[in-house]
Amino acid sequence: MDFLDELQHRVLLGDGAMGTELLAAGVPAGRCLEELCVSEPDLVRGVHDRYIEAGARLIxxxxxxxxxxxxxxxxxxxxVSEINWTAAQLAKDVAKGKDVYVAGCVGPLGITAEEAAARGIDRHEVFTEQIGALLDGGCRIIFLETFLDAGELLIALEAKxxxxxxxxxxxxTGNDPEKFQAAVAKVRAAEAEVVGVNCVDGNHALHLLEGLDAGELLAAFPSAGLPQSHDSQLVYATSPQAFATNALALAERGVRLLGGCCGVGPKHIAAMAVALRETVTPD
Incomplete structure (x- = not known):
């Protein structure tokens, strides 16, 4: 059974945040977190391992x-090629021999369409370079996440x-349900197999997904709430138990792929795994 077939039959757990886990492990703010795959692979491997131990079936x-x-x-x-290829190989190595899928993570470019045009940046070419390196590294699922601009997401999807x-x-991600649902419709029309939301809190994720067809394959990777500064560190208020309770509501809504975004760590994923085992019966 492959990834899409399995989603048709049961809820799968993804992982949580990588960035907040690396920062919590002592990586200085402002460091290039992606480069750690090359310079400090054991640090990244440890995060992958902890999520798998917590019950994640996709990293x-x-x-x-x-x-x-x-x-x-x-x-x-x-x-770009070195970092993405190495990251894919690292995650595949961690997942080897386990019943775990590896997805190549791709985020937005962090600039507007106008900025890209002014700087002469071909966004399609930029996404092609990154996704190509992830594929070369062995990823056979591509994970496009945290896109606020549907147009940019469609460029990344076309490149893939x-x-x-x-x-x-x-x-x-976003705040307006009507705009979100219109954007999802465009992404579905571009033949994205799994669509959904991330980087908003769990209640808002549920609100955004309410108008979507539960018959489609849906994914939700909420954050652990808004961060608060404490002793020069960002702290996320949503407890693992509260996160798991919200995950159940998302699963009941028809979400098939569940994980977490900012502030969500292995304890959140473990609590979600327990809650889903107790209440969701696979087909």
Whole structure:
């Protein structure tokens, strides 16, 4: 049974945040987190391992910002292929011999369409470079996440579709349910197999998904609430138990792929795994 077939039959758990886990492990703020796949692979491997131990059946590569535009902020714009290929190989190595899928994580470029045009940046080319390297590294699921601009997501999706036929998970974020649902319709029309939401709290994720067809494959990766500063660190208020309760509501809504975003750690995923085992019976 492959990834899409399994989603048709049961709820699958994804992982939680990579960035907040690395920062909690002592990585300095402002460090290029994606480059750690090359320079400190054991640190990244440890995060992957903890999520799998917590019950995650899908892990994402540590490549959210591993595109040439974002990497340029760290002087690493010429290392796109190296970082993404290495991240894919690292995640695959962690998942080897386990019943776990590996997805290549791709985030937005962090600039507007107008900024890209003014700087002469071909967004399609930038996404093609990153996704191509993830595919070369062995990823056979591409995970497009945290896109606020549906137009940018469609460019990334088009780049992926031109490279490989493997499944894609496409997650949008935002505040307006009507705009969100219109954007999801465009992404579905572009043949994204799994659509959904991330980087909003669980209640808002449920609200955004309310108008969507539960017969489609839906995904939700909520955050653990809004961060608060405490002793120079960001703290997320949503407890693992509260997160798991909300996950059950999302599963009842028809969400098939459930994980977490900012502030969600292995304890949240473990609590969600327990809650789903007790209440959701696989087909």
């Amino acid at each position: 994402e590569t540590n490549t959210f910002g591993a595109n040439a535009v974002r990497l340029a902020q760290h002087g690493c714009e010429h290392r 579709q031109a490279l490989h036929h493997c499944p894609v998970v496409a997650l949008l």
